[in-house]
Amino acid sequence: MAPELRDAKNIVRSTSHTNPESVAVVGGSAAGLFTASLLARQGISVRVFERIETLKPDERTLIVTNRMRALLGRAAEKSVVNEIRRFELFTDGRSATISLKRPDLIIERRTLIQGLAEEAQQAGATVELGRRFHALHSNGRGMVLEIDRCIDGSREEVHADTIVGGDGASSRVAQAAGWTPLETVPLVQAIVSLPKDMSPDTARVWFVPQDTPYFYWLIPESATRGALGIIGETGPETRSHLEKFLEKRKLEPLEFQAARIPVYKRWVPVHRRVGQGSVYLVGDAAGQVKVTTVGGIVTGFRGALGVAQQILHGVSSELRTLRRELDLHLLLRRSLHDFQQADYTQLVDLLNDPAKQSLAEYSRDEAWKILWRVCLSQPRLALLGLRGLLSRRGSANQTGF
Numbered sequence: 388m389a390p391e392l393r394d395a396k397n398i399v400r401s402t403s404h405t406n407p408e409s410v411a412v413v414g415g416s417a418a419g420l421f422t423a424s425l426l427a428r429q430g431i432s433v434r435v436f437e438r439i440e441t442l443k444p445d446e447r448t449l450i451v452t453n454r455m456r457a458l459l460g461r462a463a464e465k466s467v468v469n470e471i472r473r474f475e476l477f478t479d480g481r482s483a484t485i486s487l488k489r490p491d492l493i494i495e496r497r498t499l500i501q502g503l504a505e506e507a508q509q510a511g512a513t514v515e516l517g518r519r520f521h522a523l524h525s526n527g528r529g530m531v532l533e534i535d536r537c538i539d540g541s542r543e544e545v546h547a548d549t550i551v552g553g554d555g556a557s558s559r560v561a562q563a564a565g566w567t568p569l570e571t572v573p574l575v576q577a578i579v580s581l582p583k584d585m586s587p588d589t590a591r592v593w594f595v596p597q598d599t600p601y602f603y604w605l606i607p608e609s610a611t612r613g614a615l616g617i618i619g620e621t622g623p624e625t626r627s628h629l630e631k632f633l634e635k636r637k638l639e640p641l642e643f644q645a646a647r648i649p650v651y652k653r654w655v656p657v658h659r660r661v662g663q664g665s666v667y668l669v670g671d672a673a674g675q676v677k678v679t680t681v682g683g684i685v686t687g688f689r690g691a692l693g694v695a696q697q698i699l700h701g702v703s704s705e706l707r708t709l710r711r712e713l714d715l716h717l718l719l720r721r722s723l724h725d726f727q728q729a730d731y732t733q734l735v736d737l738l739n740d741p742a743k744q745s746l747a748e749y750s751r752d753e754a755w756k757i758l759w760r761v762c763l764s765q766p767r768l769a770l771l772g773l774r775g776l777l778s779r780r781g782s783a784n785q786t787g788f
């Protein structure tokens with residue numbers, strides 16, 4: 388059994404630590420529902436408050452590493468719609484192909500959330516829909532949450548010893564408990580018919596630094612459809628770049644999916660005391676997003692596992708390793724963020740067979756291993772990264788990395 392699934396299953400209440408009797412989770416999406424499940428399995432009374440009225444959140448095509456299976460086990464399976472075995476990288480007429488040893492998973496977010504909600508409920512948590520968190524205060528025994536019913540605006544007060552904010556990038560829980568708001572970037576993707584020359588097990592990535600310091604991607608969700616997206620820095624510009632990119636490739640958008648994603652600039656401590664109670668943050672609310680690719684699903688689950696460990700045991704090894712991982716992605720982002728076309732061309736040219744093999748063997752959720760192996764097999768890649776990092780010193784204040 389994979390170590391994380393074992394951790395998630397074996398997480399047990401500590402005898403030496405005082406566990407909370409009641410936990411309120413705000414946000415019934417990926418990170419919040421996984422936290423609810425982990426805590427409810429240990430007999431803690433958990434109520435999840437979600438502002439959406441039905442368990443039908445927006446559909447979204449997402450790509451995650453195989454690590455999601457290790458974390459979620461069966462709950463992951465229904466949401467998997469495709470597997471990716473190869474990445475093709477393009478820049479300025481050059482290309483490189485990386486074959487993956489363990490396929491990446493293409494998942495559908497709505498199905499994932501429905502599966503997680505079912506698991507949380509089976510474990511004993513209640514999921515209360517159409518309930519918007521408004522504010523919190525301490526009442527001497529713990530905390531009181533003010534929750535608005537979306538249907539009629541009426542307000543109820545709910546007692547909890549512990550609150551978990553899984554309410555996304557603009558977390559109201561974080562705001563109410565005094566955390567500094569997170570910076571965000573826009574992510575826009577269009578669902579398109581898959582180009583004829585594209586295999587459904589291959590994802591494409593384009594580095595076009597004049598449009599974005601991140602990249603464009605096209606990930607097939609089936610043999611006929613895929614999601615073509617971009618991460619940008621400002622909303623309207625990002626959408627207009629995507630539209631031009633679609634036009635250039637003669638791809639017709641069938642629908643658009645978009646939202647703002649937090650940018651990881653430094654580790655956000657996940658715990659705060661409020662009076663006699665405790666408040667924790669998980670997922671996007673805590674900025675637990677890999678800033679290289681702006682992927683937040685797997686890291687959000689790891690954050691949820693870490694917070695559950697901390698609530699149950701008072702300490703968490705998962706949070707320590709997650710922090711290390713996110714910091715490493717920040718270092719990589721700093722070295723890539725000012726890359727010009729020539730740097731990307733050099734990067735693609737430098738991907739020799741041993742370097743590609745390292746990228747194939749380890750996933751984006753094992754950045755330390757990738758970096759170490761790639762540096763050994765192609766030291767010039769490390770020098771290129773280092774140059775990027777050093778050249779950032781002058782411009783860091785403008786872009787904030």
Ligand SMILES: Cc1cc2nc3c(=O)[nH]c(=O)nc-3n(C[C@H](O)[C@H](O)[C@H](O)COP(=O)(O)OP(=O)(O)OC[C@H]3O[C@@H](n4cnc5c(N)ncnc54)[C@H](O)[C@@H]3O)c2cc1C
Pocket residue numbers: 413414415416417418419436437438439444447448449450451518519520521553554555556559574575576644645646647648669670671672676681682683684685687
């Ligand atoms: C278009 C798009 C594509 C993406 N692609 C990928 C990808 O390929 N791979 C990847 O790993 N990540 C991807 N991401 C990022 C990923 O979707 C997020 O990191 C992840 O969904 C965050 O999950 P979360 O549970 O922390 O927060 P969210 O999914 O944002 O959930 C927050 C929940 O809290 C609820 N809520 C908010 N405020 C309140 C309130 N006051 N009261 C009650 N409920 C509240 C919301 O309704 C929502 O259900 C993508 C994001 C977008 C927008």
